[in-house]
Amino acid sequence: MAKILIVDDDPDFCEATRVVLESAGYQVVTAPDGDTGLRRVNEEQPDLVILDIIMETVLEGLHVSREMANDPTKSQIPILMVTSIANTDYAALFPTDEYIHISGFVSKPISPANLLNRVAALLR
Amino acid sequence: MSALADVAISGPIGGRAQWLSGLRWLVLTLIGLAILLGNRLMGTLLPTRPIWAVLAGVLLYNVLFWWLTDRLARRGVSHRRLAGLLRMQIIADLIALTLLLHFSGGMENPFSLYYLLLIVIGSILLTRRDSYLFALIASFLWAGLLLAEGTGIVPHYNLAGFRLPIRHQEWNHIIAQIVVLTSAAFFVSYLSSTLIHRLRQNERELYETNLACELRAEELAELNERLQNVDHSRIMFIRLVTHELRAPVAAIQSYLRLILEGYVPAERMEEIVTKAEQRASDQLALISDLLDLARLREGQPADDVELCDAAAILEDVLDLMQARIENRQLEKHVQIEPELPLARARAEHVKQIWINLISNAIKYTPRGGKVCVTLGMHHDMLRGIVRDTGIGIAPEDQERIFEEFFRTERAKGTARQGTGLGLSIVKGLVERYGGEIRVESVLDQGTTFTFTLPTISEDHAEPLTASEHTASAV
Secondary structure (H helix, E strand, O other), X not given: OOEEEEEOOOHHHHHHHHHHHHHOOOXXXXXXXXXXXXXXXXXXXXXXXXXXXXXXXXXXXXHHHHHHHHOOOOOOOOEEEEEOHHHOHHHHHOOOOOOOOOOEEEEOOOOHHHHHHHHHHHHO | OHHHHHHHHHOXXXXXXXXXXXXXXXXXXXHHHHXXXXXXXXXXXXXXXXXXXXXHHHHHHHHHHHHHHHHHXXXXXXXXXXXXXXXXXXXXXXXXXXXXXXXXXXXXXXXXXXXXXXXXXXXXXXXXXXXXXXXXXHHHHHHHHHHHHHHOOOOOOOOOOOOOOOHHHOHHHHHXXXXXXXXXXXXXXXXXXXXHHHHHHHHHHHHHHHHHHHHHHHHHHHHHHXXXXXXXXXXXXXXXXXXXXXXXXXXXXXXXXXXXXXXXOHHHHHHHHHHHHHHHHHHHXXXXXXXXXXXXXXXXXXXXXOOEOHHHHHHHHHHHHHHHHHHOOOEEEEEEOOOOOOEOOOHHHHHHHHHHHHHHHHHOOOOOOEEEEEEEEEOOEEEEEEXXXXXXXXXXXXXXXXXXXXXOHHHHHHOOOOOOOHHHHHHHHHHHOOOOEEEEEEOOOEXXXXXXXXXXXXXXXXXXXXXXXXXHHO
């Protein structure tokens, strides 16, 4: 079964997402920040990364996605980005002028069925 | 006239001298032309050669004065010396006019009126005293000329056909001329210097008013900018609080959905519900922080004086923070003086002060940095010091960090979480008990917060002295 890495600084979001994904039989690993996330990508070789855009620094998630895109061993791993960004004051900080290396968006709070559909589609 | 006055009054004195030189070129040209034209029309009435000689003299000193003024102004000599030069020019002009009048008919020449013109120019360019000086000199020169010509000490050049040749020797006429010119000269110098004086005064007042208006406008612009900043901070605060309040609700909602939709296996149910409950507690804590702050802002007095052990509270807080300190690989130094007296403050408030200061130190110090916490006595007060080797606070921000909602750009760049309330709460609490809080910081080197609290032993508070404070922060 596929292995999924969740990178998010909110431990409850990690936990809730883990419960949903494990119920569908996925193997789940988590990381609380971008640096750890990148390290886990190396160690765990996940099939999919679920990434929060805003962690400790505003654009930490974007940094992770950029690093992964620039590394040929990781650029094939699909990224599902999670955010409530559209509703927050960070929207203005979000770069609109560059290509974002992600495969899709889901927003918080997560809908379990929707999340599983998106994950299944990306792993297919 | 207004153009002349503009140049004469507002320009620097060097500019006035240049203006006078320019005017002199014009007059020289006009006199030259008049002589050429007069000679052609009326035949050679006058001794042309001496007149040309006088004009050449004027030309020479005009060049000389122009060059001198330029040089002196460039060297930046005093206003007084430039004014002296200007005074000499006017006197030279008066003498040149007298010579020209002498060679062109003396008393018979109606151009003697030009003495008055020179006096007016002198009043415009210089002070009232100078104006009277010019009137005096003009009167002397004119009287001298008429008397010399009348008595035959110098020859008289008659404007043949224009005036009777004997008139210059009629004494009543000579005296009348002298009296008329003298009185006119002083009258003109009085009038013109008074007018100019008023004009300059008005101009100065106008200038000062303008200056005051500009300053006021700057102040208003600054005030407006500050108001906008405050407004902006409040809007950002509301957004941040909204964000902070949303995150736990979103997490709780996620858990509840999982439970409702049957994703949570029975054996994990209790664990998940506990997590949701914990998150709800965090939310409540944040809300009560906000309420605390609101209450502090209302300035309620510390009516319920309690005692607590600040050292024990500090140790509890450090235990609480231990995981975060290790997580960021920070070096921790703690120094607590033994047998400290109890603090005269509520335990929860002292705890909050320690938590806010220490968690800031952890949050804004890069991995591998140091966090040092000291608690001791300073005069009759307990003194706590929290020092880090973090990102630091720019001098211009140091005054503002205790303002509600204020966060430095660097703080925002370093850590997303933060309402800009922590330090406002700390300051509010410390001051509520009669203590003080100070910050010292150097960008990229670190920040030191020092606060004092009253103890059980003493009621009065000693202020932190600058030298001791600095020594403690090194």
